[in-house]
Amino acid sequence: MILANASINWLAVLACVVTGQLLLTVWFAVIFAVPWARAYGGPTMTKAQHTKEVPGYTYAIGAACVAALAVALSLLRTALDVSGIGPSLALGLLVGLGVFVPMALPAYAFLRRWNAFALGAGSQLALVLALSVVLDLFA
Structure with missing residues (x-):
């Protein structure tokens, strides 16, 4: 696997960051807001309480992680010669x-947070699938 000549499409990475942040916001703040809040704060935790407890800097960390994921997926696509929506x-x-x-x-099993695992793993799977498609669209 030689990546010396691999070029990263930085516009595609930026599109991935925007897509990823939108997807995760809709996932955790709209679709699964209440179950996510309760998975972390207990059965009485509300969406508003949970949102208030999330430090603002975590959104920047999330965006940086999505960018790192997009770069890694881009390099994997190059190394594995992946092209097309199906292979992506x-x-x-x-x-x-x-x-x-x-x-x-x-980690979730150790904490016995099965609902949090389902929501978290589901979001990560949705994220990597979405970014794979975005990268293919920019290829």
């Missing part, structure tokens, strides 16, 4: 189910 989605599934889920599960 297959790569996303491989990374999501083969890397993200197994890495997240032990």
